[in-house]
Amino acid sequence: MQQTAHKNTAKILSAFAALIILAGGTLAAHADDTPFRRTIQVSGEGKINAVPDTAHINSGVVTEAKTAREALTANTEAMNKVFAALEEIGIEKRDIQTSQFNINPVYTYPERGSNEVPTIKSYRVTNALSVRLRDTDKIGAVLDKLVTVGSNRVSGVGFEVSNAKAMLDKAREDAVKDALRKAKVYAASAGVVLGRVLTINEGGSYVPQPKMMMRAAMEDSGSAVPIASGEQELTASVNLTIEIE
Numbered sequence: 001m002q003q004t005a006h007k008n009t010a011k012i013l014s015a016f017a018a019l020i021i022l023a024g025g026t027l028a029a030h031a032d033d034t035p036f037r038r039t040i041q042v043s044g045e046g047k048i049n050a051v052p053d054t055a056h057i058n059s060g061v062v063t064e065a066k067t068a069r070e071a072l073t074a075n076t077e078a079m080n081k082v083f084a085a086l087e088e089i090g091i092e093k094r095d096i097q098t099s100q101f102n103i104n105p106v107y108t109y110p111e112r113g114s115n116e117v118p119t120i121k122s123y124r125v126t127n128a129l130s131v132r133l134r135d136t137d138k139i140g141a142v143l144d145k146l147v148t149v150g151s152n153r154v155s156g157v158g159f160e161v162s163n164a165k166a167m168l169d170k171a172r173e174d175a176v177k178d179a180l181r182k183a184k185v186y187a188a189s190a191g192v193v194l195g196r197v198l199t200i201n202e203g204g205s206y207v208p209q210p211k212m213m214m215r216a217a218m219e220d221s222g223s224a225v226p227i228a229s230g231e232q233e234l235t236a237s238v239n240l241t242i243e244i245e
Contacts, residue, residue, distance in 0.1 A: 060079070
């Protein structure tokens with residue numbers, strides 16, 4: 001009876017092995033039937049130059065006094081004038097955001113080698129705003145107004161393109177056209193014919209962030225501060241795999 005069981009097991013294993021061999025042969029035959037696909041891989045780039053239509057100004061007030069209370073009171077009075085000036089110019093509340101607020105002690109340090117410890121001589125309050133201007137023609141007038149009403153800190157002016165995403169799509173289209181142009185040049189030089197586009201992979205895109213132009217100091221000259229927005233370059237790249245017939 002045990003011998004019969006062994007025989008049955010051997011038959012099952014033999015049948016299973018035959019199935020594996022048959023399946024392997026079928027897969028190998030299928031692999032051999034698969035034609036080799038000839039392809040060409042090319043990359044393309046698209047660039048769009050755009051004039052910024054939005055500006056960002058970082059401005060605020062720094063005050064210093066003997067006590068923190070005095071410094072804060074003076075800073076609050078000055079900042080209220082700044083807010084009033086921005087409202088007078090027509091800047092909406094949604095375009096004004098506090099970007100920094102600090103109250104810090106200012107120390108007097110003893111001479112080197114002295115056993116004395118640093119002492120607090122005053123307190124400094126810093127209150128800064130980020131102001132968005134939807135009309136870049138107002139930049140000079142806004143800067144003049146801010147300084148006139150008491151803003152003694154202007155840390156930078158930056159620019160951006162508000163519809164950058166839509167313009168970037170145009171750069172992507174140009175990138176594909178550039179890649180196809182290159183592929184045609186290569187195909188013509190090699191004497192082959194292009195077929196279908198098999199894969200499209202974006203190589204990357206770049207939209208400049210608001211670039212802050214720093215100003216070391218500003219003078220109340222009585223006229224608008226000259227500021228140039230220039231242009232920003234938006235770029236996109238793409239990689240294509242194209243079949244060769």
